[in-house]
Amino acid sequence: MTQLLNRILPLVQKPARYTGGEYNEIKKDLADVRVRVAFCFPDTYEIGMSNVGMRILYGVMNQMDGVWCERVFAPWGDMEEQMRQHDLPLWALESRGPVKDFDMIAFTIGYEMSYSNILNMLRLAGIPLRSSERQGLHNMVFAGGVCAYNPEPLADFIDFFCLGEGEEITPEVLDLYDRAKAEGWTKEAFLLAVSKIDGVYVPSFYRHEYAEDGTLEAVVPLVDVPAVITKRVVEDLDRAYWPTKMIVPSTEIVHDRANLEVFRGCIRGCRFCQAGFSCRPVRRKSADVLFRQAKETLEDSGNNEITLSSLSTSDYRELKELTDRLIPYCAQSKINLSVPSLRADNFSRELMEKLQTVRKSGLTFAPEAGTQRLRDVINKNLTEDEILTTCANAFSGGWNNVKLYFMLGLPTETDEDVLGIAELVYKVIKTWKEHAVNKKRGLRVHVATAYFVPKPHTPFQWEKQITPEEYLRRCKLLKDHFYSRSIEYDYHAPDLSRLEAVMARGDRRLGEVILAAVENGAKLDGWDEYFRYDLWLDAFRSCGVDMDRYTTRGYSDDEILPWDHIDVGVSRGFLLRERDRAYEAQITPDCRHGCAGCGANKLLKEVSCDA
Amino acid sequence: MLRAMFSKTGDAVWISHLDLMRLFQRAFKRAGLPLTHSQGFNPRPSVSIALPLSVGVESHCELLDFQLDGVEVPVEELRERLNEKLIPGIRVLSVYDDGMKLKELGLLRCEVVMEYDRPVPEGAGESVRALFGRDQLLVEKKGKNGVTEQDILPMIRSLSVEASGDAIRFQAVVCCQDPSLNPMQLVAAVERYLPELSPVYKKVSRMELFDKNGQPFR
Numbered sequence: 001m002t003q004l005l006n007r008i009l010p011l012v013q014k015p016a017r018y019t020g021g022e023y024n025e026i027k028k029d030l031a032d033v034r035v036r037v038a039f040c041f042p043d044t045y046e047i048g049m050s051n052v053g054m055r056i057l058y059g060v061m062n063q064m065d066g067v068w069c070e071r072v073f074a075p076w077g078d079m080e081e082q083m084r085q086h087d088l089p090l091w092a093l094e095s096r097g098p099v100k101d102f103d104m105i106a107f108t109i110g111y112e113m114s115y116s117n118i119l120n121m122l123r124l125a126g127i128p129l130r131s132s133e134r135q136g137l138h139n140m141v142f143a144g145g146v147c148a149y150n151p152e153p154l155a156d157f158i159d160f161f162c163l164g165e166g167e168e169i170t171p172e173v174l175d176l177y178d179r180a181k182a183e184g185w186t187k188e189a190f191l192l193a194v195s196k197i198d199g200v201y202v203p204s205f206y207r208h209e210y211a212e213d214g215t216l217e218a219v220v221p222l223v224d225v226p227a228v229i230t231k232r233v234v235e236d237l238d239r240a241y242w243p244t245k246m247i248v249p250s251t252e253i254v255h256d257r258a259n260l261e262v263f264r265g266c267i268r269g270c271r272f273c274q275a276g277f278s279c280r281p282v283r284r285k286s287a288d289v290l291f292r293q294a295k296e297t298l299e300d301s302g303n304n305e306i307t308l309s310s311l312s313t314s315d316y317r318e319l320k321e322l323t324d325r326l327i328p329y330c331a332q333s334k335i336n337l338s339v340p341s342l343r344a345d346n347f348s349r350e351l352m353e354k355l356q357t358v359r360k361s362g363l364t365f366a367p368e369a370g371t372q373r374l375r376d377v378i379n380k381n382l383t384e385d386e387i388l389t390t391c392a393n394a395f396s397g398g399w400n401n402v403k404l405y406f407m408l409g410l411p412t413e414t415d416e417d418v419l420g421i422a423e424l425v426y427k428v429i430k431t432w433k434e435h436a437v438n439k440k441r442g443l444r445v446h447v448a449t450a451y452f453v454p455k456p457h458t459p460f461q462w463e464k465q466i467t468p469e470e471y472l473r474r475c476k477l478l479k480d481h482f483y484s485r486s487i488e489y490d491y492h493a494p495d496l497s498r499l500e501a502v503m504a505r506g507d508r509r510l511g512e513v514i515l516a517a518v519e520n521g522a523k524l525d526g527w528d529e530y531f532r533y534d535l536w537l538d539a540f541r542s543c544g545v546d547m548d549r550y551t552t553r554g555y556s557d558d559e560i561l562p563w564d565h566i567d568v569g570v571s572r573g574f575l576l577r578e579r580d581r582a583y584e585a586q587i588t589p590d591c592r593h594g595c596a597g598c599g600a601n602k603l604l605k606e607v608s609c610d611a
Numbered sequence: 612m613l614r615a616m617f618s619k620t621g622d623a624v625w626i627s628h629l630d631l632m633r634l635f636q637r638a639f640k641r642a643g644l645p646l647t648h649s650q651g652f653n654p655r656p657s658v659s660i661a662l663p664l665s666v667g668v669e670s671h672c673e674l675l676d677f678q679l680d681g682v683e684v685p686v687e688e689l690r691e692r693l694n695e696k697l698i699p700g701i702r703v704l705s706v707y708d709d710g711m712k713l714k715e716l717g718l719l720r721c722e723v724v725m726e727y728d729r730p731v732p733e734g735a736g737e738s739v740r741a742l743f744g745r746d747q748l749l750v751e752k753k754g755k756n757g758v759t760e761q762d763i764l765p766m767i768r769s770l771s772v773e774a775s776g777d778a779i780r781f782q783a784v785v786c787c788q789d790p791s792l793n794p795m796q797l798v799a800a801v802e803r804y805l806p807e808l809s810p811v812y813k814k815v816s817r818m819e820l821f822d823k824n825g826q827p828f829r
Contacts, residue, residue, distance in 0.1 A: 016626045250634055
């Protein structure tokens with residue numbers, strides 16, 4: 001008789017994402033395995049398999065003797081329905097074994113709107129959701145990723161968090177678990193021991209106390225654990241593990257290509273950007289190592305495309321050396337080299353032209369704000385001149401498609417700033433009229449505005465989010481000033497960003513809310529097909545938690561923030577200084593023009609910050 | 612032009628036609644076998660697969676046509692090098708350079724299994740055989756212009772039915788080109804006319820290809 005999963009597969013969309021069996025998938029003999037890790041990505045296969053962090057840690061864990069790390073993704077709604085109907089618990093791809101049979105369950109969390117998926121995946125696996133309901137070492141749930149920098153909304157569900165980069169901390173944690181399992185430790189003994197590993201945060205060892213007005217009053221360690229937990233970083237990226245034998249999906253994923261990370265950290269300091277601050281300090285990787293890894297990855301995977309990734313690839317010091325070697329190699333092997341997030345500087349323009357010989361991609365800018373004043377406030381150092389010059393070059397080179405991304409609701413934003421977006425767009429259209437070589441094909445300017453979400457560990461971490469009504473008013477104001485038929489304007493409903501803002505700066509009181517929402521059916525919130533704002537509003541109402549507390553209220557700077565006991569390297573003093581400069585519309589030059597003293601270099605012992 | 616005959620079984624049956632093309636393009640690259648590329652704005656390696664296979668259907672006789680760019684490799688070595696770089700479930704059975712013209716392809720031998728949760732009732736085999744012994748067997752067919760009805764009997768060249776245990780099995784030779792019959796339609800006929808024999812799971816396998824005269828196609 002055909003097994004249950006195979007009987008269900010014909011009934012769901014894209015069944016190949018549920019079977020595993022891809023090239024370079026790692027299988028081990030269970031007889032040799034002491035620690036089974038179910039590595040869960042709280043979104044679909046197509047998203048999760050595009051995630052570089054997951055690829056790295058999959059390799060890191062499977063390199064370990066006695067450890068088998070397998071992948072688990074969130075099922076799409078049609079599959080979930082079949083699973084519930086047939087009582088089929090969530091499984092891992094490699095062995096097809098049920099997740100509840102695994103020793104450890106790891107989540108990588110990069111997006112606040114995947115919190116419901118974490119709980120839903122545990123539920124589909126048949127694992128108790130609350131940490132306190134799981135006894136013993138079996139099914140130990142831990143998590144990492146950028147969202148772990150404010151772990152509190154998930155504190156009730158995750159046994160411990162690993163903060164920062166996972167290459168080194170993950171083997172330390174797994175070795176400890178291996179020993180604990182062999183020696184039959186209790187869960188408490190393991191958690192106490194794991195809390196001694198640098199970068200590990202065990203939420204159940206801390207009590208959060210709230211004042212009568214609802215603000216956080218104290219975070220009290222209940223046992224001998226550090227008062228502040230500092231994230232981990234890898235110092236020498238040249239020697240760090242990099243997966244050159246990547247799993248090659250047999251079905252199309254979002255980023256269906258090889259991916260090479262050229263450096264870590266960011267020298268820019270855009271004041272709204274969480275990654276820009278929380279991924280510091282800057283650590284280099286040499287062009288030699290990168291070229292070798294690119295070649296190995298491409299030869300091994302057979303991919304016909306490779307992306308050079310980082311937070312700002314133009315700032316990679318050896319970009320010229322690397323591309324001088326990669327461009328001829330890729331051209332000869334008919335491989336498309338893509339270099340996203342290039343800045344509008346001269347070298348990048350030249351590079352864009354060279355890359356064109358392989359394939360021409362679109363032109364995208366993220367000025368984020370419409371006026372120079374507001375761009376100075378957010379320290380987005382992209383001038384109107386740079387945008388228009390790059391556009392002029394591109395238009396005379398035959399491009400006729402531009403995407404422009406902005407945010408609405410940035411601190412200090414006025415209607416003048418909003419209308420500045422319309423003005424900038426008209427200047428782009430005017431530039432096209434002056435420089436386009438083929439006007440018959442017309443111009444498309446795609447404009448998108450997002451609703452600003454203040455994030456922890458940024459200079460804007462204390463800011464108020466504007467109300468959804470005010471956001472929509474600004475969208476409409478902008479829309480009313482777009483007259484040209486060349487403009488396509490997209491703005492999202494504010495619901496998702498409001499919820500994202502709540503989760504991003506939330507505290508432990510949100511645990512109840514997430515649980516209630518998931519019990520009412522919340523899942524796949526990042527997908528329009530599934531996002532149900534009403535379920536969330538009901539959950540907040542029934543738990544008596546006020547969303548505005550986390551959004552429009554803002555945080556005062558003498559208040560304890562829910563993430564104050566998490567240290568990502570950048571100091572609070574620096575963030576406050578940056579906030580004050582923002583209010584004065586003072587830019588802070590990038591780190592290469594002089595160290596601004598963010599403090600993240602204290603995380604390095606062997607090397608210094610390479611900004 | 613070279614041709615590879617390959618099988619698609621196990622978990623690989625869930626890979627779609629387009630994904631399978633991509634998978635082969637990458638396997639060639641991994642094996643260090645450069646393919647000729649299409650001309651134009653966005654050159655793509657040229658591989659083509661005859662008779663796209665529905666997702667979920669197994670096959671032991673798929674055909675892949677391709678052309679190597681500037682290298683000559685003995686066919687047996689080609690087969691080995693590809694198999695080293697393919698995934699479980701996709702196996703190249705043979706590679707040859709004298710394949711027949713695809714338009715001569717006409718018939719397909721296939722197996723269809725209908726599975727049940729309980730033993731097949733007595734007389735089920737007879738009922739199914741009687742069904743296919745009718746003068747006409749209209750089955751709904753979903754096409755570009757909506758749902759139409761087609762008589763499937765003229766497209767079935769031979770059919771044997773075996774009912775045992777908890778399954779009913781068909782062995783059939785059906786037309787696979789101008790016109791073509793999707794073997795799943797054999798199950799559709801049972802579901803329509805003998806609904807009490809609707810299976811809980813059905814499995815189709817392509818076994819062997821023939822030309823229009825019933826000679827083996829390669």
